Amino acid sequence: MSYFLEQVLNGLSYGLVLSLIAAGFAIVFTSTGVLNFAHGSIVLLGAYLVAVLHDTIGFWPAVLVGLLGAAVVGVLINMLLVRHLADPNPGTAAILMLGVDIVLLTELTRRIGNQVLTLGAPWGASVVRLGDVTLPTGRVLAAGVTVVAFAGLWYLFSRTDLGVGMRAAAADGPTASLMGIRLSRTAATGWALAGILAAVAGIFLTSFPAPGVAPTVALSAFAAIPAWVLGGFDSVPGAVVGGLLIGLTSALVTGYEAELEPFLGAGFGEVAPYVVMIVVLLVRPSGLMGSKEAVRV
Amino acid sequence: MFELPKKLVGLVLLLVALALPFVLTDFWLQTGLFVMATAVGAVGLTLLVGVAGQLSLGHAAFAAIGAYVYAFTTGESTTTVEGLGLPPLLGLVLAALVAAGVGAAFSPVAGRLRGIYLGLATLGLVFVVRHLLVNLDDWTGGFVGRSVEPFAVPGFSFSNRDPDYLAIAGVEFEGLHRLWYLFVLVAVLAIWLASNIRSGRTGRAWANVRDSETAAAAMGVGVAGAKRSAFVVSSAYAGMAGAMLALAYGRVAPDVFSLTASVDYLVMIVLGGLGSVAGAVVGAVFVTSLPLVLAQYSSALPFLAAPGSGGLDPSTASRIVYGLAIIAVLVFLRGGLAGAAGRLRGRLTGSRAGAAPTPAVDRPVAGDPPRSKETTR
Numbered sequence: 001m002s003y004f005l006e007q008v009l010n011g012l013s014y015g016l017v018l019s020l021i022a023a024g025f026a027i028v029f030t031s032t033g034v035l036n037f038a039h040g041s042i043v044l045l046g047a048y049l050v051a052v053l054h055d056t057i058g059f060w061p062a063v064l065v066g067l068l069g070a071a072v073v074g075v076l077i078n079m080l081l082v083r084h085l086a087d088p089n090p091g092t093a094a095i096l097m098l099g100v101d102i103v104l105l106t107e108l109t110r111r112i113g114n115q116v117l118t119l120g121a122p123w124g125a126s127v128v129r130l131g132d133v134t135l136p137t138g139r140v141l142a143a144g145v146t147v148v149a150f151a152g153l154w155y156l157f158s159r160t161d162l163g164v165g166m167r168a169a170a171a172d173g174p175t176a177s178l179m180g181i182r183l184s185r186t187a188a189t190g191w192a193l194a195g196i197l198a199a200v201a202g203i204f205l206t207s208f209p210a211p212g213v214a215p216t217v218a219l220s221a222f223a224a225i226p227a228w229v230l231g232g233f234d235s236v237p238g239a240v241v242g243g244l245l246i247g248l249t250s251a252l253v254t255g256y257e258a259e260l261e262p263f264l265g266a267g268f269g270e271v272a273p274y275v276v277m278i279v280v281l282l283v284r285p286s287g288l289m290g291s292k293e294a295v296r297v
Numbered sequence: 298m299f300e301l302p303k304k305l306v307g308l309v310l311l312l313v314a315l316a317l318p319f320v321l322t323d324f325w326l327q328t329g330l331f332v333m334a335t336a337v338g339a340v341g342l343t344l345l346v347g348v349a350g351q352l353s354l355g356h357a358a359f360a361a362i363g364a365y366v367y368a369f370t371t372g373e374s375t376t377t378v379e380g381l382g383l384p385p386l387l388g389l390v391l392a393a394l395v396a397a398g399v400g401a402a403f404s405p406v407a408g409r410l411r412g413i414y415l416g417l418a419t420l421g422l423v424f425v426v427r428h429l430l431v432n433l434d435d436w437t438g439g440f441v442g443r444s445v446e447p448f449a450v451p452g453f454s455f456s457n458r459d460p461d462y463l464a465i466a467g468v469e470f471e472g473l474h475r476l477w478y479l480f481v482l483v484a485v486l487a488i489w490l491a492s493n494i495r496s497g498r499t500g501r502a503w504a505n506v507r508d509s510e511t512a513a514a515a516m517g518v519g520v521a522g523a524k525r526s527a528f529v530v531s532s533a534y535a536g537m538a539g540a541m542l543a544l545a546y547g548r549v550a551p552d553v554f555s556l557t558a559s560v561d562y563l564v565m566i567v568l569g570g571l572g573s574v575a576g577a578v579v580g581a582v583f584v585t586s587l588p589l590v591l592a593q594y595s596s597a598l599p600f601l602a603a604p605g606s607g608g609l610d611p612s613t614a615s616r617i618v619y620g621l622a623i624i625a626v627l628v629f630l631r632g633g634l635a636g637a638a639g640r641l642r643g644r645l646t647g648s649r650a651g652a653a654p655t656p657a658v659d660r661p662v663a664g665d666p667p668r669s670k671e672t673t674r
Contacts, residue, residue: 035413081624086631090413091352095567098560099623106616110609222420222556229417265432274421278406281418285409 002132007255008248013139015247016146020201021224022231022239023153024194028074030170030234031190034082035094039198040221041104044213046070046199047119047206048108051213054120062120067199073104074195075188083184109215116212125208142204149200153193153236162189170234223250223270226277232290241288246273314481318474319465326473327545328589333480334541336581337487339565340574341534344491346563347572348500349527350507352412355419356535356562358426361554362399363392363536364445364543369436371446378443379435385448389540396536400529407528408521411510415524423556430551442550445543447472448479455479455544480541487534491574494530503527504572561585564619568626570633579634583622588615 021043028036046066053062077100085092123137156163162185168176169186177183198221205220206213227246231238253260254269261268280288318326342356371388372380383391400407406418430437437443447456456472463470494500505513506523514520543549565584569576591598591611630637 035416081628084628086628091346091350092567092571092627094352094413094416095563096624096627098563099567099620099627102560102564102616102620103624106613106620110613225417225420233414265428267428267431271424271428274424278418278421278425281410281414282406285414 003255006133006135007251009133009135010139010255011248011251012244013135013143013247014251015227015244016143016240017201017204017243018224018227018247019240019243020146020149020197021221022228022243023150023236024197024201025224025228026231026234026236026239027190027197028194031166032078032082032187033090033093034078034097035090036194037094037097038077038101038104039194039224040218041101041108042070042074042195042198043202043205043221044108044215044218045073045104045202046195047202047213047217048112048117049199050203051117051119051206059120059122063203066203067196070199070202071192071195074191074198078187078191083187105215105218108218112213112215116214118212119203119207121203121207123207136209138204138207138209145200145204149197150236150240156193157236162186166190223273226273229277230280230287232287234291235287235289238287238289246276249273249276311481311485315478318470318477323473324589324593326477328586330473330476330480330545331542331589332582332585333484334538334545335562335565335585336578337484337541338535338538339562339569339577339581340487340491341531341538342562343566343569343572343574343577344494344500344503344534345527345531346566347570347577348495348507349503349524350412351407351410351524351527352416353419353528353531354416354556354559354563355422356531357554357556357558358419358422359396359400359532359535360539360542360558361426361430361549361551363396363539364549364554365430365437365539366395366536367392367540367543368443368445368549372443373446378438385446386450388446389448389537392540393533393537396539397529397533400532401525403532404525404528408525411524415528420556423554423559427551427554430554437549437551440551442548444548445546447547448476448544476544480545483537483541487537488574488578491534495572495574499523499526564623567623568619568633570635570637573633573635576633576635584619587618588612591615 021039024039024042025036028034028039046069049066049069050059050062053065057065077097081096081100082088082093085096121138123141126137127134128137128140157167158164165176165181166186166189168179169181169183173183176186201221201224202217205217210217223246224243227242228239229242230245231240231242249272250269253264253272257266257269317329321329338356338360342353345351345353367385367388369379370381370383370391371385372378373382374380403419403422407415410418431440434440447454449455453460455475463475502513502518502523503526505516505518506520510520513523539554542553546553561584565580566577567580568583569578569580588611591614595611626633632639
């Protein structure tokens with residue numbers, strides 16, 4: 001029983017980290033309509049900055065640089081590239097982000113090489129014991145930080161002018177613009193927020209129990225895409241629900257792999273999120289909590 | 298007045314393609330085979346993404362299906378892998394048909410989702426197919442893959458044997474030379490078919506769906522059916538491309554058909570210009586040959602380091618080059634290389650006839666308010 005509970009708790013905390021990434025996808029999508037395929041590289045970039053800098057300037061300053069770096073890169077991508085697309089529409093924007101991802105990921109992979117960089121997180125490899133359940137401290141912290149981050153997002157989107165402006169811009173850009181909301185500002189805020197969330201997720205994805213910063217982190221950030229799609233393309237609460245579902249699914253499938261292997265084959269944990277995503281898209285094409293797309297003539 | 302030169306150019310290119318095996322070395326022949334195989338795949342994808350406006354990240358999955366169907370149906374059973382031992386020609390046809398069938402099986406998703414949403418759903422296909430390839434190891438050979446039977450028709454094999462020695466005009470025709478002509482034939486058929494689909498009734502229906510689903514429905518185009526048929530046709534192309542890749546490698550393995558391969562196909566059609574068949578071919582030439590050529594001549598290029606030394610190795614360099622190329626094309630070159638060529642032609646002849654409108658994925662719905670440059674929604 002405690003094994004099952006441990007898997008569930010692990011899955012939930014991993015799911016919360018995924019939901020940070022998924023929320024980044026949703027925020028960028030609602031604020032600029034871009035399917036940000038470079039998000040995985042930004043997750044890796046945040047973690048990479050922390051790993052490289054923590055020796056010289058200490059862990060917490062390095063975290064600050066990591067968060068800011070990821071935010072700045074996001075804002076610059078939007079300002080310099082997305083806004084200057086020759087033919088602006090969601091399809092070409094998505095392909096543009098694939099191009100950005102290729103460049104960023106290739107360069108980061110080249111810099112990291114074959115090594116696995118350590119993050120130097122002060123919580124190290126310690127664990128927390130709750131009764132007979134043992135969890136890595138990093139995972140518990142991740143859950144706490146994520147809850148705080150989503151509380152902050154909720155406050156931003158419902159109580160501040162900036163957040164309400166972002167929602168207005170997402171609902172109807174041209175009208176919001178006529179009401180005096182500066183779309184360039186809401187877009188930049190969206191990209192910066194997504195970058196910060198990505199960097200936070202990157203730090204937790206690369207600290208214990210993960211071995212450290214390696215290029216594969218960008219790929220595991222891809223697992224957040226099913227979480228985002230599952231929750232609905234334009235919904236931040238949906239991203240949380242989707243993240244938790246995907247986290248639970250992959251933790252349980254991986255945790256009980258020995259029992260499942262005869263039917264599903266080895267390594268099904270990596271595929272399970274995508275299978276869940278395809279099934280949900282079949283039943284509800286706009287995700288669990290996404291708004292149905294209206295067609296106007 | 299543009300039709301005649303276009304045909305003439307095509308004919309000259311075909312003659313050049315037919316003459317090349319007489320002069321090329323083995324390295325360039327091998328590169329050419331890969332280029333032709335991926336060109337077939339890219340042409341199929343440009344029908345789906347460029348003409349019908351549906352994004353797909355699952356193209357490599359369908360290529361994998363084609364490659365493995367060919368390997369499985371034509372291979373002989375051994376101690377490690379099973380095979381059906383069917384004639385290779387049948388295997389090649391089955392590769393395209395089975396890929397199309399799987400595409401059709403995916404049509405409940407493909408017919409309902411639009412544009413980038415379909416792109417996300419097909420992303421899952423790559424991972425699912427890879428999982429199957431690794432786990433169904435009786436058929437696929439698992440992680441290490443399986444070898445592929447060379448293509449043959451009765452009495453003639455497209456390999457180094459049977460006939461053991463064949464020479465035309467003093468040049469010995471080995472497996473690579475023989476496969477070259479097979480690939481030219483398949484590629485020309487694929488390109489010809491794609492151009493006809495594009496300009497015919499089906500292609501117009503697809504483009505109509507791309508530009509506005511509502512308008513298409515009002516014109517009597519079945520929207521779900523059009524999206525489905527575009528997806529099935531592009532899957533068949535991918536399957537054929539996969540089988541050709543399998544023949545060119547002589548071996549199939551899951552790693553060849555990763556997400557990266559799917560992205561590469563997208564890169565090809567974007568560089569060439571979405572929706573342009575000729576553009577897809579040019580894109581395939583560039584994307585496929587660049588890493589191979591850089592690797593071959595890396596010792597002669599001073600800025601490249603040996604792989605694994607931490608410097609700029611050939612595959613890293615080529616990935617950065619075409620990552621930047623995508624960004625540059627999308628930001629500066631409306632409509633890719635084909636769009637630029639069209640505008641150039643229009644300028645040279647002083648008319649606008651050559652400047653075809655650029656197709657786009659997920660074009661805004663007609664009647665939407667004009668979009669500012671601030672947002673791309």
